[in-house]
């Protein structure tokens with residue numbers, strides 16, 4: 001009698017890169033016969049794909065592991081694995097600290113996940129694989145694994161980072177920059193499009209330098225992707241202000257499939273804090289890039305990251321951050337309190353800004369950003385935009401997707417036939433977090449249906 005397939009649950013913390021890595025691991029394991037299981041309690045294999053960018057993220061992972069212990073006590077055959085950056089950073093210590101953990105592996109071991117989980121299941125071993133790709137070649141390949149494709153998909157085109165921003169753990173957990181060849185990436189794009197993907201977001205920690213050490217560049221990759229028939233939209237993250245060259249900026253005005261949206265972290269408005277962070281640009285240089293982007297593409301939406309409370313940040317420094325936030329009017333801002341990470345250069349600078357001051361600064365920045373976004377989004381009421389519908393929302397109240405600028409739009413009169421299609425939507429309501437409106441192509445009678453009242457708009 002054949003055995004029932006093993007079931008798999010993957011829980012993901014962190015960035016889009018981790019979401020992509022989780023999809024990749026599930027794809028690799030599905031090819032080996034594993035079946036996805038939504039309920040963590042019922043899965044034979046549980047992988048927790050982790051992020052160590054902040055202290056808080058690591059604590060979350062450790063406390064989740066504690067909560068999961070009773071499941072292992074109930075079923076000792078259940079496999080628990082930690083993957084990703086916490087696995088890479090803590091390695092053996094994690095296996096020593098958590099007796100019910102079976103597997104610890106880093107991001108470079110992803111393509112070996114089947115073999116590693118197999119060793120736990122078949123040989124009863126506790127497995128550690130935090131091996132690092134130390135090959136100095138500037139290129140790498142990864143086998144194509146595309147079991148299914150959503151309307152909008154991420155695709156990793158490079159790994160690692162050659163910058164050493166003083167607060168960042170990434171170069172220590174993901175190594176130096178290496179890029180996949182354009183031909184291999186384009187093959188993946190074509191496979192995704194064949195399966196129904198319309199929008200692809202290329203991923204890299206420092207994506208502007210894609211192809212470094214090879215004759216290939218990000219601009220060339222974008223041109224090649226622009227030629228893929230059936231692909232409608234191209235995006236990429238994450239850019240570094242110093243490495244965003246004029247060729248890439250010009251493409252926002254010339255490559256038709258490149259969305260008018262860019263994530264360009266500025267982290268701090270203060271030149272002395274930027275120096276302490278080793279970000280390699282000044283406020284003025286950052287603002288000049290923004291000007292160039294807006295000249296190349298007036299409708300471009302720029303999102304960003306901000307850190308408050310970096311060691312040495314004074315009130316005057318923080319005011320410079322507020323100044324940039326007010327001046328640029330970003331389309332989205334990810335804001336964080338500084339979190340010292342062991343192993344980074346900033347760790348030795350201490351954590352001198354008191355937590356209460358960090359909280360207050362974060363609050364001030366959030367209030368400002370919320371006001372800007374609220375105003376920005378409300379200005380869009382009455383306009384029309386094109387939305388790639390990705391899914392029905394969890395409460396089945398509306399369909400959701402993004403417009404070219406990357407804004408989330410809820411559409412109440414679209415049907416499931418719209419999933420995977422780009423439709424024209426008239427914006428009728430907005431708040432600081434999202435937009436909502438009607439599918440212009442739908443029947444007039446449908447348009448007149450009342451939908452969720454403004455008071456329940458969240």
Ligand code: SF4
Nearest residue numbers: 161163165168170205
């Ligand atoms: S560029 Fe980004 S990934 Fe690289 S070290 Fe700086 S913050 Fe980290």
